[in-house]
Amino acid sequence: MMEKRIRVLVAKPGLDGHDRGAKVVARALRDAGFEVIYTGLRQTPEQIAEAALQEDVNVVAMSILSGAHPHLFPKVVELVRANGMNDTLIVGGGVIPEGDIPALKEAGIAEVFTPGTPTGNIVEFIKANVK
Amino acid sequence: MSTEKEKIQAELDAYNASVEKAVAKFPERPNLPEQRLYTPLDIKDTDYADEVSFPGVYPYTRGVQPTMYRGRFWTMRMYAGFSTAEESNKRYRYLIESGASGLSCAFDLPTQIGYDSDDAISEGEVGKVGVAIDSLADMEVLFDKIDLGKVSTSMTINAPASVLLAMYIAVAEKQGVAADQLKGTIQNDILKEYAARGTYIFPPRPSMRLITNIFEYCSQNVPKWNTISISGYHIREAGSTAAQEIAFTISDGIAYVEAAIKAGLDVDAFAGRLSFFWNAHNNLLEEVAKFRASRRIWAKVMKERFNSKKEKSMKLRFHTQTAGSMLTAQQPNNNIVRVALQTAAAVMGGTQSLHTNSRDEALALPTEESVMVALRTQQIVAYESGLADVIDPLAGSYYVESMTNKIEAEAWDYIKKIDEIGGAVSAIEKGYIQKEIQDSAYKWQMDVESGAKVIVGVNKFQVEEKPVEGLLRVDASVGEKQKAKLAEMKAGRDNDAVKAALAALENACKDENENLMPHILGAVRTYATLGEICGVMRKVFGEYEAHTNL
Amino acid sequence: MDIVKDLLNGSRLALSRTITAIENEYDEAVDIMKELYPHTGHAFVLGITGPPGAGKSTMTDKLARAYRNMGKTVGIIAVDPTSPFSGGAILGDRIRMNSLTLDEGVFIRSMGTRGSLGGLSHKTADAVKALDAFGKDVIFVETVGVGQSEVDIVKAADTTMVVLIPGMGDDIQAIKAGILEIGDVFAINKADHDGADKLQMELNMMLDLDGEMKEWRPPIQKVIASQGEGINELVAQLDKHYSYIKENGVLEQRRHERTRTELMELLNASIGRYITNSIVKTGRLDNYLEDIKSRANDPYTIVRSLLDELLVK
Numbered sequence: 001m002m003e004k005r006i007r008v009l010v011a012k013p014g015l016d017g018h019d020r021g022a023k024v025v026a027r028a029l030r031d032a033g034f035e036v037i038y039t040g041l042r043q044t045p046e047q048i049a050e051a052a053l054q055e056d057v058n059v060v061a062m063s064i065l066s067g068a069h070p071h072l073f074p075k076v077v078e079l080v081r082a083n084g085m086n087d088t089l090i091v092g093g094g095v096i097p098e099g100d101i102p103a104l105k106e107a108g109i110a111e112v113f114t115p116g117t118p119t120g121n122i123v124e125f126i127k128a129n130v131k
Numbered sequence: 132m133s134t135e136k137e138k139i140q141a142e143l144d145a146y147n148a149s150v151e152k153a154v155a156k157f158p159e160r161p162n163l164p165e166q167r168l169y170t171p172l173d174i175k176d177t178d179y180a181d182e183v184s185f186p187g188v189y190p191y192t193r194g195v196q197p198t199m200y201r202g203r204f205w206t207m208r209m210y211a212g213f214s215t216a217e218e219s220n221k222r223y224r225y226l227i228e229s230g231a232s233g234l235s236c237a238f239d240l241p242t243q244i245g246y247d248s249d250d251a252i253s254e255g256e257v258g259k260v261g262v263a264i265d266s267l268a269d270m271e272v273l274f275d276k277i278d279l280g281k282v283s284t285s286m287t288i289n290a291p292a293s294v295l296l297a298m299y300i301a302v303a304e305k306q307g308v309a310a311d312q313l314k315g316t317i318q319n320d321i322l323k324e325y326a327a328r329g330t331y332i333f334p335p336r337p338s339m340r341l342i343t344n345i346f347e348y349c350s351q352n353v354p355k356w357n358t359i360s361i362s363g364y365h366i367r368e369a370g371s372t373a374a375q376e377i378a379f380t381i382s383d384g385i386a387y388v389e390a391a392i393k394a395g396l397d398v399d400a401f402a403g404r405l406s407f408f409w410n411a412h413n414n415l416l417e418e419v420a421k422f423r424a425s426r427r428i429w430a431k432v433m434k435e436r437f438n439s440k441k442e443k444s445m446k447l448r449f450h451t452q453t454a455g456s457m458l459t460a461q462q463p464n465n466n467i468v469r470v471a472l473q474t475a476a477a478v479m480g481g482t483q484s485l486h487t488n489s490r491d492e493a494l495a496l497p498t499e500e501s502v503m504v505a506l507r508t509q510q511i512v513a514y515e516s517g518l519a520d521v522i523d524p525l526a527g528s529y530y531v532e533s534m535t536n537k538i539e540a541e542a543w544d545y546i547k548k549i550d551e552i553g554g555a556v557s558a559i560e561k562g563y564i565q566k567e568i569q570d571s572a573y574k575w576q577m578d579v580e581s582g583a584k585v586i587v588g589v590n591k592f593q594v595e596e597k598p599v600e601g602l603l604r605v606d607a608s609v610g611e612k613q614k615a616k617l618a619e620m621k622a623g624r625d626n627d628a629v630k631a632a633l634a635a636l637e638n639a640c641k642d643e644n645e646n647l648m649p650h651i652l653g654a655v656r657t658y659a660t661l662g663e664i665c666g667v668m669r670k671v672f673g674e675y676e677a678h679t680n681l
Numbered sequence: 682m683d684i685v686k687d688l689l690n691g692s693r694l695a696l697s698r699t700i701t702a703i704e705n706e707y708d709e710a711v712d713i714m715k716e717l718y719p720h721t722g723h724a725f726v727l728g729i730t731g732p733p734g735a736g737k738s739t740m741t742d743k744l745a746r747a748y749r750n751m752g753k754t755v756g757i758i759a760v761d762p763t764s765p766f767s768g769g770a771i772l773g774d775r776i777r778m779n780s781l782t783l784d785e786g787v788f789i790r791s792m793g794t795r796g797s798l799g800g801l802s803h804k805t806a807d808a809v810k811a812l813d814a815f816g817k818d819v820i821f822v823e824t825v826g827v828g829q830s831e832v833d834i835v836k837a838a839d840t841t842m843v844v845l846i847p848g849m850g851d852d853i854q855a856i857k858a859g860i861l862e863i864g865d866v867f868a869i870n871k872a873d874h875d876g877a878d879k880l881q882m883e884l885n886m887m888l889d890l891d892g893e894m895k896e897w898r899p900p901i902q903k904v905i906a907s908q909g910e911g912i913n914e915l916v917a918q919l920d921k922h923y924s925y926i927k928e929n930g931v932l933e934q935r936r937h938e939r940t941r942t943e944l945m946e947l948l949n950a951s952i953g954r955y956i957t958n959s960i961v962k963t964g965r966l967d968n969y970l971e972d973i974k975s976r977a978n979d980p981y982t983i984v985r986s987l988l989d990e991l992l993v994k
Contacts, residue, residue, distance in 0.1 A: 017329015071255030
């Protein structure tokens with residue numbers, strides 16, 4: 001009688017305060033049956049990785065609209081992996097130019113969701129790729 | 132007269148009956164206004180003299196100035212700033228040469244949250260969403276060869292607004308321009324930062340003190356300065372409805388006025404320098420109605436609630452920006468059309484100044500070329516469209532007048548509710564306003580996903596697209612450059628003077644009766660950095676901890 | 682078992698994975714708990730409950746910092762309700778404790794109630810044991826006090842604190858009926874708001890009526906958690922209660938009760954599962970149902986014969 005749930009950390013790394021997207025996604029994931037841990041604004045990569053560890057999440061989902069993603073996304077991946085969480089799916093979203101995406105994927109971001117992505121696509125991606 | 136109304140009612144009934152059959156066959160689209168048709172019956176209770184009246188006449192539904200755009204157009208103010216002060220200075224001078232009539236400064240996030248570029252937390256953010264300002268030295272470069280006696284400058288700065296304003300005053304001093312000649316606006320609206328935008332620093336109480344200190348200081352020393360831009364823009368961007376946008380913002384406005392009165396200021400000494408900032412969203416007619424309703428509500432608030440005597444205090448003047456959140460990353464050229472319609476709404480709604488977004492802003496910061504198209508959009512609406520030729524051209528439209536009434540009523544309900552909670556500060560602390568905004572945002576998203584709301588190119592009429600070329604890239608080395616400049620500046624300044632000025636500021640912070648502005652200005656003049664000044668205030672005031680309810 | 686060794690050696694990942702195993706009812710959870718059990722029984726377990734919006738998470742955050750300042754390590758289990766419609770949950774307590782995230786002496790875990798009515802108290806109790814075995818000195822279990830299952834959760838605590846706020850109106854009646862009797866210490870949060878004195882007075886009256894026969898009269902502490910005011914006093918009250926229950930044998934008695942309850946629950950659950958498994962897997966259940974339907978047999982006889990067959994050996 002297992003009661004497994006997909007657990008997702010929804011995080012806003014960096015300093016930008018635009019959390020409309022992160023909150024909408026958090027709710028949509030909840031409505032898809034996931035357990036969502038939302039940590040709020042201005043989280044450092046270190047805080048995100050540590051929260052991911054303590055909560056033993058299956059997914060870390062981050063949103064950045066400030067353009068700081070080339071620095072912050074890979075840093076989170078690095079710290080999460082350094083904690084021994086090798087299976088954790090790490091995804092990102094926000095105002096992210098197409099041209100930046102290959103480098104982010106190279107750095108271990110499994111998928112990047114740009115503006116206009118239906119939340120249903122995010123749910124499907126997580127279900128299909130979570131370990 | 133009543134027979135006239137009866138006649139219209141009878142004809143309307145007949146019309147509705149005839150339409151029912153058609154509707155049964157072809158159901159109407161979702162999310163439409165309640166009625167398909169508006170008639171004189173919908174505004175039969177609206178008293179023209181009391182509720183609509185004339186431009187420049189209470190309650191200012193038709194506009195705050197008697198002549199509006201027949202005198203002069205709105206200020207075409209393009210929000211800009213990125214990378215270093217040198218780069219932004221170039222962009223400002225380009226905008227002025229292209230016919231922009233005012234500057235609007237965007238600051239990077241570390242600046243907005245009171246951190247220097249060399250702070251660990253600033254890593255990756257320096258120069259990204261705006262220009263990085265660490266000290267007066269950067270500000271001098273930012274306004275190099277721009278005459279502060281002539282230009283009007285708007286600064287999107289909130290938590291550390293006092294510091295940036297002090298830097299602006301200090302730069303003007305060096306240019307030989309007296310403070311009482313300075314024209315411009317600081318956003319300085321902390322309440323919407325807690326509720327919607329997120330760049331807060333201090334808890335509400337000291338934040339409100341800083342704001343009233345600015346009101347007081349400027350009323351005596353910088354009289355032409357707009358000391359606050361009470362902003363619904365970001366509340367709308369966070370997902371609110373039109374009525375929520377103006378209701379929550381006017382409630383914020385009420386809180387500022389109350390705080391200033393409580394601090395001993397006379398309402399008419401500062402209220403004339405309060406200004407507002409609205410969003411121009413996609414639904415053109417609803418937006419026009421919203422702008423009109425907002426003027427009427429604020430006039431009533433100032434007159435009836437605060438017993439203001441001066442007309443100037445009752446006039447809601449506002450800046451507008453087209454809705455950034457409605458720009459699509461898909462088929463970005465479509466955004467030009469969206470922005471044009473939003474511009475039309477702002478102009479028909481009687482805005483005092485306008486920023487138009489660029490087509491590529493859902494992808495990156497705008498390029499020079501797309502900023503030019505956005506500015507040209509305003510100029511085309513002003514000079515070619517005829518929309519600015521007569522004042523409040525949609526007045527008298529059955530639909531627009533009735534919608535103005537409806538939005539006003541809805542907004543009053545919210546304002547009343549917030550009063551019951553104990554005012555805007557309490558409503559934010561309890562998470563009420565945030566929750567309402569989030570519920571609306573979620574509903575919008577679900578409507579888009581179900582197709583009940585169509586966004587062209589996003590959930591309908593999609594095409595395969597190639598990645599957009601030629602986006603603006605902020606030089607990745609800007610953080611390092613800025614750090615080096617900061618280190619050099621710190622080595623060259625009089626560090627004893629900095630220490631003394633910061634110590635004086637710290638003491639002033641501890642004394643609630645002291646106005647902080649002169650002390651901040653004193654610190655700024657010694658080239659104390661933004662991070663150092665905010666650091667002192669953080670030490671005394673503490674920091675705000677957000678409580679998010681989802 | 683590596684995970685147990687790692688946990689006992691201080692691996693936060695092992696601790697985290699252990700709690701996941703408990704939460705998801707993985708088979709290995711039983712084996713892990715078996716090995717951890719000898720290492721438990723050292724921590725002070727504090728239950729925190731109260732109505733929604735009372736500021737429990739902020740209070741937990743401030744209390745945790747106070748205990749950290751005293752040199753104690755802290756574990757926190759924060760329970761939030763699961764949506765009955767989707768089975769999902771937004772676990773939002775952590776956001777009020779962000780400043781504790783990077784403190785190595787603190788471990789915070791959010792849990793959803795996940796629909797299992799009786800199972801939750803058992804799972805949180807096991808999660809508390811995992812934190813205990815990990816070496817945490819003080820363990821907070823924070824939950825919304827709205828229903829029986831939440832009340833069961835706080836029963837796992839040595840000391841239970843009930844957080845209230847002024848301005849709840851008639852809700853005070855509900856509190857009287859529900860969580861009044863489980864509070865060892867009461868905290869009135871947001872004590873700077875109107876009605877705090879009135880609430881304190883009402884609460885005092887109720888406790889006086891209720892508490893004539895009791896040796897421990899629950900104290901009421903006013904707090905403004907967001908500003909940290911009254912937190913040290915609150916800690917003192919909690920310590921006082923802990924000393925009281927230790928010295929008077931109450932703690933021993935409570936833990937004895939708890940152990941008894943846990944053992945019985947575990948036993949019942951295991952027996953139930955054992956029997957269910959044996960008749961479902963073999964397909965015998967369907968036969969029984971047929972027999973009952975045709976009145977060839979009855980449920981009472983079947984249960985008796987199954988017990989005889991499966992258990993009496």
